[in-house]
Amino acid sequence: MSLRSRVAAAERTSITRTALSIGFAVGAYGLSFGALAVTQGKLNIAQAVVLSAVLFSGASQFAVISIVGAGGSPGAAIAASAMLGVRNGLYGLRLSSLVHPRGWRRFTYAHLTIDESTALAIANSDDAKPDRDRSAFAFWAGGISVFVLWNLATIIGAFAASRIGDPRQFGLDAAIPAGFAGLVAPRLKTKSDWLLAAVSAVIAVGVSPFVRPGVPVLIVAAVALLVALRRPVASSASNINSAPSSAPAATVDGESRSQ
Amino acid sequence: MTTWVAVIGASVMAHLVKLAGYLVPKHVLERPKVAAAAAAFPIALLCALLGLQTLTRNGHIGLDARVPALAVAVIALRMKAPFIVAVASAAATAATLRALGWMA
Numbered sequence: 567m568s569l570r571s572r573v574a575a576a577e578r579t580s581i582t583r584t585a586l587s588i589g590f591a592v593g594a595y596g597l598s599f600g601a602l603a604v605t606q607g608k609l610n611i612a613q614a615v616v617l618s619a620v621l622f623s624g625a626s627q628f629a630v631i632s633i634v635g636a637g638g639s640p641g642a643a644i645a646a647s648a649m650l651g652v653r654n655g656l657y658g659l660r661l662s663s664l665v666h667p668r669g670w671r672r673f674t675y676a677h678l679t680i681d682e683s684t685a686l687a688i689a690n691s692d693d694a695k696p697d698r699d700r701s702a703f704a705f706w707a708g709g710i711s712v713f714v715l716w717n718l719a720t721i722i723g724a725f726a727a728s729r730i731g732d733p734r735q736f737g738l739d740a741a742i743p744a745g746f747a748g749l750v751a752p753r754l755k756t757k758s759d760w761l762l763a764a765v766s767a768v769i770a771v772g773v774s775p776f777v778r779p780g781v782p783v784l785i786v787a788a789v790a791l792l793v794a795l796r797r798p799v800a801s802s803a804s805n806i807n808s809a810p811s812s813a814p815a816a817t818v819d820g821e822s823r824s825q
Numbered sequence: 826m827t828t829w830v831a832v833i834g835a836s837v838m839a840h841l842v843k844l845a846g847y848l849v850p851k852h853v854l855e856r857p858k859v860a861a862a863a864a865a866f867p868i869a870l871l872c873a874l875l876g877l878q879t880l881t882r883n884g885h886i887g888l889d890a891r892v893p894a895l896a897v898a899v900i901a902l903r904m905k906a907p908f909i910v911a912v913a914s915a916a917a918t919a920a921t922l923r924a925l926g927w928m929a
Contacts, residue, residue, distance in 0.1 A: 594909040613832045620836035623843075625867060630835045632874050637883075640831035647835040650870055651842045653863040658846015659854050672847040679843045737919030739878075740891040744898035744915030746875035748908040753868050766869040767876030774881045783873050790869030794861040 569706070572699040581690060581704050582711075588682050589711030592624070593719040598745060599627060600723025605733035606742050607631025611724045618720040622713065623680055625749050626650045629783070632742060638780020646783045657684040664691055665702040678709030762793065890928040894919040 570578065596618065603614035609631060617627045626647035633643040658679050661667075664687060667675045686708035691701045730736060754760055769789060770782040777785070846854065879891050898915040906914075922928040 591907065594907065595912070598909060598912045609828060609832070613828055616832050616836060621832075621839045623839055625871060626835065626839055629870060629874060630831060632878060634828055634831050636877070636881075640827050640834055643831040644834040644838055646870055646874075648838040648842055649866045651839045652859075652866055654839070654843045655846040655849075655854065656860060656863050658843055659851065660846075662847050662851075667847065673844065676840065676843040676847050679846065735920065735923065737890070737894060737916035737921075737923070740894035740919035741912045741916040743875050743879040743891060743895045744912045745908075746871050746878065747895060747898050748902060748911050750868060750871040750875065751902050753864075753871075759868055762865060762868050763872040766872040770873035771876040771880050771886060774877060775884055775886060779884065782877060783870060786869050786873040787866065790865045791862055793869075794865040795858055 569699060569703055573703045577700060578703065581686070581700075582707050585686060585704070585707035585711040588686070588708060589715040592682060592712050593715030595624070595745075595748075596716040596719030597723040598741060599624065599631075599716075600720035600725075601727035602723075602738060602742055602745065603627075603631045603720070604724045605727050605730060605738045607635040609634065611721070611728060614720055614724045615717070618717045621647065622677065622716070623647075623651055623654060624716075628742070628745055628749065632746075633780045633783065636779040638783075639778070642780025642784055646780075646787065649787050653681075654679050657681075660684065661687060661705065664688070664696075665698050665705065675705070678705070678713060680709070680712065682712050683709035762790065766790065890919040890922040893922060893928070 603609045629646045630643045683705050687701045687705035690704035766786045770786050774782045894915040897918045898911040901911040901914050
């Protein structure tokens, strides 16, 4: 591809190395997604694979298996997953102005638009001296690396877990809330973020005995929307220039927390 | 069958939301309120799910081994442990407490 030839070899190597380390860190958590999808979400392996290949956004995928596993309606799962993905739409907006994809390419760009690929593209951009090719290369390197490793890990995790008899004996039901804690931790920056977090958890649990499974999450979404619309610039997290990472293992500057 | 509806529906919706960033005119999406909602939704929804998955089972609220397991995961995350380590230590905590017969 001509994009390769327009980015210096040394830069390509360093970007690729970062992209791979992010991919492996995210892959490790794809392993738990695959395992939890079949044990807690009661999905079959094919359904777990479709989520990782087509939906391809960690937080939304965890929401789907969590709601489906609890007996929630497909509508609730779809709505919660879509609302968790709104940030991806804004990443697309940012990437549009960064690399200006045209025509059919916008569909492949959209598919790989997730926290990690966006973070890598932004980290390799320079407002003073924009280099569209470098950002595009970083986006593709991050997107492809995470896509491949995330999907491989999902398959491995799903197959391994499908042999487990009683998931509770292995504490896998406790792994799901731990996963949500890991997903939300990097997003809690300000006091109001923490307040929103606490109120959301309390409301969801509080209403759960009185409504059908899946509905508590929608009630919380409505509350969050009201709060967000009342104070539009309340949260530092609303700054999409610092793309938060859905996988806490990957950070915007490409450092990996994995071993 | 309903699971497939959820899986395909969520996948299609997620893709459309991603695509919107590339196809919808900039001024429509580039508003403080959209940014605020995009930032608030993950925090609110992930914490709602966290609470439900820790404290409820089949529509009933209760305490079981998932609570100490989550506490262990939070400590691991505070110590900057990787995601997989936090998740695995939570599972190990719950599994151990159940094997010992200390908690359901």
